[in-house]
Amino acid sequence: MGEARTETRRRGRAGRKGLVIAIDGPSAAGKTSVGREVARRLGYAFLDTGNIYRALTWLALRRGVPPDDEGALAALAREARIGLGPAAPGSPEPSAILVDGEDVTPHLRAPEVEAVVSQVSKVPAVRQALLRMQRRLASAGGIVMAGRDIGTVVLPHADLKVYLDASPGERARRRYLEAAAQGQGVSLEQVARDLARRDETDSRREAAPLRPAEDAVIVQTDGLTLAQVVARVLELVNARLA
Numbered sequence: 001m002g003e004a005r006t007e008t009r010r011r012g013r014a015g016r017k018g019l020v021i022a023i024d025g026p027s028a029a030g031k032t033s034v035g036r037e038v039a040r041r042l043g044y045a046f047l048d049t050g051n052i053y054r055a056l057t058w059l060a061l062r063r064g065v066p067p068d069d070e071g072a073l074a075a076l077a078r079e080a081r082i083g084l085g086p087a088a089p090g091s092p093e094p095s096a097i098l099v100d101g102e103d104v105t106p107h108l109r110a111p112e113v114e115a116v117v118s119q120v121s122k123v124p125a126v127r128q129a130l131l132r133m134q135r136r137l138a139s140a141g142g143i144v145m146a147g148r149d150i151g152t153v154v155l156p157h158a159d160l161k162v163y164l165d166a167s168p169g170e171r172a173r174r175r176y177l178e179a180a181a182q183g184q185g186v187s188l189e190q191v192a193r194d195l196a197r198r199d200e201t202d203s204r205r206e207a208a209p210l211r212p213a214e215d216a217v218i219v220q221t222d223g224l225t226l227a228q229v230v231a232r233v234l235e236l237v238n239a240r241l242a
Helices: 002-010 031-042 050-063 070-079 117-121 124-138 150-154 168-181 188-204 226-241
Strands: 020-024 045-048 082-086 095-099 143-146 160-165 217-220
Touching (some): 020 150, 020 226, 031 045, 045 050, 050 117, 070 124, 082 124, 143 150, 160 226
Parallel strands (some): 020 143, 045 143, 160 217
16 A cells, blocks of 8 residues: 555656655756666666757768758757667666757767857757657656756746755865866866856846746755755655655
8 A cells, every 4th residue: 555655646746656756956056966866766767858959960970960050950959869768777867868869878988079068058949848858758757857947947837846956166166076087187166167157157048047946956066975955855755755
């Protein structure tokens, strides 16, 4: 009986498969790491929304669409079949990114994709098409979506909105350790300057400036481990499911 009640709760509103959870925050706040683990623990799908843009960029490169051809990119975004599927065995990701049914997850961080994804993602018509796509992916429920404007723009009616934050110094330290682990020769000071510039850009942009949604729960993560932040988010999830 208890298992049946739990399953009913997990199906969320109106017969959906579960809650729609939006996780926002500035760079290096832990959105992807926390969102990925929360999704894994709940058995939900997970989408780092930046990967939608990477998937479209990968598709554009495969089809020979120039990254500066805004019209062709917009048309491609409208017709692209990008979705989520089960992750490959052994993958750390809860979900795979599919393009025309093909798992392209291993290709999303390829240098040729990273080199032009920012150019692709700036095209307004591309952003509009992918906004609709992200909402469609969330419509069935049972998903954790992480990004910078999920609770305010992409999923304003999400069941739970979490805004992860940390001090600039803590975020710089995390990003520096990530870079060092990957063998990148950058200093902590350079990382801090880059993050400060990104924060300035994100908070001052005209379209969807970085800010918490009015009904978001702000979780300050300074001094917390990944496991502690995940536990806090799961507490919020359980409160919504109760």
